Amino acid sequence: MTDTKQRLLDGTLTVLGAQGITGVSARSIAAAAGVNQALVFYHYGSLDVLLATACREATRDRVAAYAERFEAVSSLRELLRVGRDLHAAELRAGNVSVLAQMLAAGQHGGRIADTTAEAIQLWVDEIEKVLDRLLADSPVAEIADIPGLARAVAAAFIGVELYEGVNPEGADRALASLDQLAVLVEVVDELGPLARRALKSRIKKVTR
Amino acid sequence: MTDTKQRLLDGTLTVLGAQGITGVSARSIAAAAGVNQALVFYHYGSLDVLLATACREATRDRVAAYAERFEAVSSLRELLRVGRDLHAAELRAGNVSVLAQMLAAGQHGGRIADTTAEAIQLWVDEIEKVLDRLLADSPVAEIADIPGLARAVAAAFIGVELYEGVNPEGADRALASLDQLAVLVEVVDELGPLARRALKSRIKKVTR
DNA sequence: GTCTATAGTAGGATAGAC
DNA sequence: GTCTATCCTACTATAGAC
Numbered sequence A, B: 001m002t003d004t005k006q007r008l009l010d011g012t013l014t015v016l017g018a019q020g021i022t023g024v025s026a027r028s029i030a031a032a033a034g035v036n037q038a039l040v041f042y043h044y045g046s047l048d049v050l051l052a053t054a055c056r057e058a059t060r061d062r063v064a065a066y067a068e069r070f071e072a073v074s075s076l077r078e079l080l081r082v083g084r085d086l087h088a089a090e091l092r093a094g095n096v097s098v099l100a101q102m103l104a105a106g107q108h109g110g111r112i113a114d115t116t117a118e119a120i121q122l123w124v125d126e127i128e129k130v131l132d133r134l135l136a137d138s139p140v141a142e143i144a145d146i147p148g149l150a151r152a153v154a155a156a157f158i159g160v161e162l163y164e165g166v167n168p169e170g171a172d173r174a175l176a177s178l179d180q181l182a183v184l185v186e187v188v189d190e191l192g193p194l195a196r197r198a199l200k201s202r203i204k205k206v207t208r
Numbered sequence C: 001g002t003c004t005a006t007a008g009t010a011g012g013a014t015a016g017a018c
Numbered sequence D: 001g002t003c004t005a006t007c008c009t010a011c012t013a014t015a016g017a018c
Helices: A003-019 A026-033 A038-044 A047-072 A076-093 A098-105 A110-135 A139-143 A146-166 A168-189 A193-207 B003-019 B026-033 B038-044 B047-072 B076-093 B098-105 B110-135 B139-143 B146-166 B168-189 B193-207
Strands: none
Touching (some): A003 A038, A003 A047, A003 A098, A026 A038, A047 A098, A076 A168, A098 A146, A098 B098, A110 A146, A110 B146, A139 A168, A139 A193, A139 B168, A146 B110, A146 B146, A146 B168, A168 B139, A168 B193, A193 B168, A193 B193, B003 B038, B038 B047, B047 B076, B047 B110, B076 B146, B076 B168, B139 B168, B139 B193, B146 B168
């Protein structure tokens, strides 16, 4: 990967973070990268390809950077904790909501949509592994589709990232309330075997 | 409200739904509205104002249209049901994710950000009323900040709307898993007074 | 209120010198 | 690989006729 190609990828993330998808252009990206505008097309052929590549690489990097922390997660509250740390770190780095911006841009098919779906899947896979591990013995696993739950968690996280952009206090409050809720989930999950058996039988009755 | 002003508002929603925020321009909106491009500026002064107005009005309309259904909700599963119906109806109408598109566009302050925050608040207020009612006697109310929870629900819903755009099957699966999860919540919520008291005391212990 | 016309600007993309 | 220069298109916004 030549220096310029990489600078263009970095520049893409910079612009997405600083101005959002509406601020993206070959010129704005090249300016952020400190290179000539024509090089966007020389190296990537089109803006779409550059955007898609930047999204894919950035997501791969972030997922890899957080893989260890995901592996160490041993409760739902910790999973939320990792999510909040991730959120805070991205905020500081200015890389906020790159995925969210790409999602908005990719609502109508095409390369951007495909790439964004793949990028989200990288996160979903990580979350799914964690949920599999955490919920294996839980009543939750009896009734809920874990891969579906992982998708819900990823989508919800992206929604909060976007919400943060227009209402930081509201987003913090939302995350705090989820943390409080996670306490309840853990308490339920730590019920003794007797209560748990009662719970499972009730679940069976309701879902039958 | 003159006919043309209204047509421009409708046209704005059409373009946002069909092409997303990146497809928005005075020309594309005027074309969708079937009016002259210059009228955008005659009636609204700028694109930003038109976008903000359209978002505000559209959200007001949708919230008003669903107010009755929200009032009738008597369980978390029903709340989710209303959300899914809303989601499906907007999908069919092509009005999908107008709020999500505006959120993406409003990530960096300005009129769009303010208007979007206000629009989301309209949904949050409705959700909060429902949660207040549903969770009044629940252990959840003991520990969780209901307004915060309402914000989390609204943000998560928007995230799923966006996810739907790039992965419809994934989004459906996510919503289905939440429905399954809601069963668990209801079962817990319907525990007898004895079990509930035990739960509350455990919660006190954990949160102390 | 609505139209045409247009000034001025920004952006995608390419050609060709170096 | 990188640069300048440029073409062409699309956009915002305004002026002025009707």
